[in-house]
Amino acid sequence: MMHEDEIPTDAALVRRLLTHQFPQWAELPVSPVDSAGTENAIYRLGDELAVRLPRMAGAVGQVEFERDCLPWLAALLPTAVPEPVAVGQPGQGYPFPWAINRWIDGSHPTTVPARAPDGHRLAGDLGEFVAALRGADATGARPGYRSVPLRTRDASVREWTARAAHDVDAPALLSAWEQALDQPEWDGPPMWTHGDLIPGNILVNGGRLHAVIDFGTAGVGDPACDAIAAWTLLSAETRKTFRAAAGFDDAAWARGRGWALTFVSGIDYYRRTNPAMAELGRRAVTEVLAEPAG
Numbered sequence: 001m002m003h004e005d006e007i008p009t010d011a012a013l014v015r016r017l018l019t020h021q022f023p024q025w026a027e028l029p030v031s032p033v034d035s036a037g038t039e040n041a042i043y044r045l046g047d048e049l050a051v052r053l054p055r056m057a058g059a060v061g062q063v064e065f066e067r068d069c070l071p072w073l074a075a076l077l078p079t080a081v082p083e084p085v086a087v088g089q090p091g092q093g094y095p096f097p098w099a100i101n102r103w104i105d106g107s108h109p110t111t112v113p114a115r116a117p118d119g120h121r122l123a124g125d126l127g128e129f130v131a132a133l134r135g136a137d138a139t140g141a142r143p144g145y146r147s148v149p150l151r152t153r154d155a156s157v158r159e160w161t162a163r164a165a166h167d168v169d170a171p172a173l174l175s176a177w178e179q180a181l182d183q184p185e186w187d188g189p190p191m192w193t194h195g196d197l198i199p200g201n202i203l204v205n206g207g208r209l210h211a212v213i214d215f216g217t218a219g220v221g222d223p224a225c226d227a228i229a230a231w232t233l234l235s236a237e238t239r240k241t242f243r244a245a246a247g248f249d250d251a252a253w254a255r256g257r258g259w260a261l262t263f264v265s266g267i268d269y270y271r272r273t274n275p276a277m278a279e280l281g282r283r284a285v286t287e288v289l290a291e292p293a294g
Contacts, residue, residue, distance in 0.1 A: 001271040002038055006055045007095065010042045014051050016092040019110065022100070036200045036276035039216055044103060049085060053098045062216035063097045065093055065142070068216060073192075077132050079105055079125065080203075080211035105211040106203030109233060118207030123238040125209030126197065127245025130226045136192040137144025138220040145193040146228075147221025149185050150258045161267040165266050168285050176288055183251045187220035194218050197229035198280060202285065224248070227256025229289040232280060260284045 011030045018026040028046035035042050039059035043051040044109065054060045068086040074081050083102040090096055109122065133172035156178055161170050194201075203211040227248050230239035243253060266274075266281035 001055075001184065002270065007053075009043040009055075009094065011043060013092060013094055014043050014045075014053070016044075017088055017094065017098065018051075020054065020091055021088050021094075022086060025100070025250070036274055036280075037214065037275060038270070038274060040214075045100065046137055049101050049262050050101050050103045051098065052101065053094065054096045057096070059216060061100045062095045065218075066099065066101075066215050069218070073133070073136060075217075076127050076136050077212075079209050081215070082211075084104065084212050085292070093174045104203060104211045104213065106205050108199050109202055109204045110199070119235065119238040120241045121208055122204060123242040124177040124245045126229050126234075127203070127242045127247075129157075129209065129212060130194075130197075130229075130246040131222075132225070133194060134191045138192055141162050141167075141190070141192065141220040143190075143221050143224065144193045144219030145217035146196045146225035146259055147190075147219055147223065149222070150183075150224075151181055153160050153262050154181065156265060157262055159209050160268060163268040164264055164281070168264065169289060172289050173261060173285055175256045177258060177261050181255055183254045183258075186224065186255075189224045190220035192218070192220050193223055193226045195225050197226055198232045202229075202233070222252075222255065223257045224255035227253055228260045228263075228284070230256065231260035231284045236291060257288050260288050 011032060014293035015026065024174065028049070031044050031098060032045055033050070039056070040052045040054055040061070044050050056061065064081065067087055068083055070084055072084070074238055083104070084099060085102060086100040088098040088100065096207065128289045158174070161173050194212060194215060194248040196214060201212060201214045202209065203213065215224065226246070234242055248256065261284070263284040266277045270277040
């Protein structure tokens with residue numbers, strides 16, 4: 001397990017929950033989904049559904065948030081997002097609410113090649129998604145996990161950089177981090193952000209963006225955090241296409257670099273339990289440090 005407070009799950013538990021709460025789906029095949037996700041265990045249910053069970057208490061709020069927000073956000077966005085179908089209740093020894101969503105076909109992208117035509121199309125699609133999400137009505141919405149001031153992560157970045165000192169150039173990382181902290185803070189109105197645009201939350205089909213999933217970190221605030229896709233996924237060439245489509249100004253782009261550096265926390269934390277997330281942290285740091293700050 002990845003977390004000390006994680007609740008174990010398996011297909012047998014899912015079957016029992018379905019039998020007692022949603023018997024209409026209890027006979028469908030249930031199989032675990034191989035995922036690098038850190039907050040929810042995912043099971044495919046038949047051909048058309050997916051079951052998401054929060055791994056720990058801190059992820060429980062995602063269930064009702066996605067049920068309430070995704071249907072109306074979906075109507076405003078240029079790509080598919082999860083479609084909530086039902087919310088289950090604690091039971092059968094499992095202590096949390098849980099969700100059933102429509103299954104979305106697609107594959108997770110690998111690093112987008114520097115000059116591949118599909119890379120620029122995907123980068124443009126991602127930018128258009130970010131811009132459309134940013135335009136949604138933010139009235140009454142909760143703050144996003146990463147749409148808060150960057151400085152709130154200062155102590156964490158310094159701690160996890162020290163723990164990952166054998167994996168990264170720690171002095172260079174901290175210098176880049178301080179440059180990001182020096183940027184003007186967001187002083188505009190709160191805007192919607194996804195907050196976790198990493199390969200595991202993006203589905204592609206035919207080289208184009210097909211869906212964006214897992215809105216657990218979504219909310220409103222500083223839109224800069226959605227620039228992280230530039231360094232968690234895109235190449236130096238394709239990230240220019242992404243930036244143009246998303247419309248990030250210089251200060252937001254620089255703060256986005258800082259948010260990409262916060263993924264240093266995953267290098268040591270997930271080193272043994274989730275190698276894909278540890279590697280994502282290494283890639284994000286490497287990509288930021290490989291380019292000028294301007």
